[in-house]
Amino acid sequence: MTTTIERPSPAAESAPATSPRWEWIATAALLVGTGVAYLWDLGASGWANSFYSAAVQAGSVSWKAFFFGSSDAGNSITVDKPPMSLWLMSLSVRLFGLSTWAMLVPQVLLGVASVALLRATVKRHFGAAAGLLAGLVLALTPVAALMFRFNNPDALLVLLMIAAVWALLRGVETGKTTWLLLTGMFVGFGFLTKQLQVMLVVPPLALTYLIAGPPKLVTRVLQLFGALGAMIVSAGWWLLIVEFWPASSRPWVGGSQNNSILELTFGYNGFGRLSGDETGSVTRGGFGGAGGGSMWGETGISRMFDASQGGQIAWLIPAALILLVVGLVLCGRSPRSNGRRASLIVWGSWVLVTGLTFSFMAGIFHAYYTVALSPAIAALIGIGSVMAWRRRERWWVRTAMAVAVAATVAMAWVLLGRSASFVPWLKWTIVVVGVLAATALLIPALTRGRLAAVSILAVMFAGLAGPTAYAADTIVTPHTGSIVSAGPSTGMRGFGGTGMGKGMGEGHGGRGAIPAGMQLPAGFPGRTGAPGQAPAAGHVSEIGRGMGGLLEASTPTAAITAMLEQNADSYTWVAATVGANTAAGYQLATEDPVMPVGGFNGTDPSPTLAEFEQYVADGRIHYFIGGAVPGMQSGTSAAISAWVAENFTATTVDSVTFYDLSK
Secondary structure (H helix, E strand, O other): OOOOOOOOOHHHHOOOOOOOHHHHHHHHHHHHHHHHHHHOOHHHHOOOOHHHHHHHHHHHHOHHHHHHOEOOOOOOEEOOOOOHHHHHHHHHHHHHOOOHHHHHHHHHHHHHHHHHHHHHHHHHHHOHHHHHHHHHHHHHOHHHHHHOOOOOOHHHHHHHHHHHHHHHHHHHHHOOHHHHHHHHHHHHHHHHHHHHHHHHHHHHHHHHHHHHOOOOHHHHHHHHHHHHHHHHHHHHHHHHHHHHOOHHHOOEOOOOOOOOHHHHHHHHHHHHHHHOOOOOOOOOOOOOOHHHOEOOEOOOOOHHHOOOOHHHHHHHHHHHHHHHHHHHHHHOOOOOOOHHHHHHHHHHHHHHHHHHHHHHOOOOOOHHHHHHHHHHHHHHHHHHHHHHHHOOOOHHHHHHHHHHHHHHHHHHHHHHHOOOOOOOHHHHHHHHHHHHHHHHHHOHHHHOHHHHHHHHHHHHHHHHHHHHHHHHHHHOOOOOOOOOOOOOOOOOOOOOOOOOOOOHHHOHHHOOOOOOOOOOOOOOOOOOOOOOOOOOOOOOOHHHHHOOOOOOOOOOOHHHHHHHHOOHHHOOEEEEEEOHHHHHHHHHHHOOOEEEEOOOOOOOOOOOHHHHHHHHHOOOEEEEEOOOOOOOOOOHHHHHHHHHHHHOOEEEEOOEEEEEOOO
């Protein structure tokens, strides 16, 4: 039996000029539903990631802190990322005052915009049903439901990456250089959001236009160089200002050891993430894990499916890859510049490049990074499902769809099985419905007429029930701290302290869970027991209760807050302490600047001991808060702590050690 490949007609390349009423209703339901779900009990997460919350507060009261992304309004040091995502939240706080809602609502709006733009991008070449399905899958991806309700830079990064693909595909349609320049601009803005992570989408963009761009090859190459120039300009203006601004009048570049944004870009936030050699981390180069991995877990092709990352993103990866192949085969011998094939190439290569990079990077890696995969997976599900369904009369297409459903059911069984107490009946229901759905896809009579609707509903339940349950659990659960993750508990414990999910000591939800294979060295904040051993259930380190630590904010009492607020206007910083998260809790409670000595990890040489001594001599710092978490002090911060202890008298307020530097 021979199989013929249909060439899509030109009319099929774009959506109808006018949309039917059902599409508008469905689109409105999707976007409103996404917004309502993401806004649900948004204030329960408090300051979310207090590291960024403190910078948002600082930027809302100081334009200098706003521009540089300073951790404090005294402009001692910046966060370890460019500030574009902070700008949106800081402007909101300037308008509405400091609150969880004022800070996080912009993130929710970014999530709704991402769903809307992905829907529109997919619809353009594949129709309304494909666009709506892609948007729905993105909205229900657990890690997306987490990041679009959180204040990390990833929410803006996702929207900008989708925008880059949208512009690139318009360029494939028209061949106009303007669209390539716009693509480069969106990538540049992504760089100002999270530096080199946005570069993972650049190879897919370039490859797609080289293959499918309408002009001649030489013109296509020149247009891509133009896009590169637009990227450099849209990101480089801020980098140049920071790099050439006199260091004495700007904050230290957090995360760097030499006060250089370029060092931060290519070192700690760049190639160090790939190699594991991250100068300035708590322990340089990470620590060894079982089997030769880093402290951030085992690397390898299965990393996206392991206990740390699987529940975040893996639900539909097998189906997306299967449908990618189906879609490419169905495109057949279409013209080189065919928009459908170009869409499959860009989304498919996005999944492959980003997924493989995440799988093998040896440096700092957190489960929530996988949100960068969610738009591409969602797009492939929407595109591939609709393309396959429209060609379901072919036996091999029906077989491929059935295999995709079976793979999704198997994935759901594995992922839900890791959370045995979480809706235990769901995985069995998915298996039963999934088997029926896969069987129905193999029988032509069950995919026609009224029975087709039943088959579609069964397929959607089998594919989306698992991630929907995880996303719902994520939405109703508060998330705070520097390392968070979506969904219920996978039986893994956290670092200790109270800063992540329902509390790291509770080990809930894999929220901030120790990645598989991670080993914690002696002295690591929150570590108890033998190396590699997590804190016992219910354990919360005493250090973490009031002082905070590397990954969680301090929680000052009313007495401490009142003490810090006394004569606050007389000082540039009401206090200084080692570590950005420790400083953040005091700063957010008082809304006055608190100097985070050493930045996030306490390892940045900012300020120097001489500079700190001069600040004290000039009467610019009121208190020094002692008791830094072991493992965070090194070099400069250790010297400052020792100097303060030798020269000032310690007093204790609500179990926290203070030194009054004005005496």
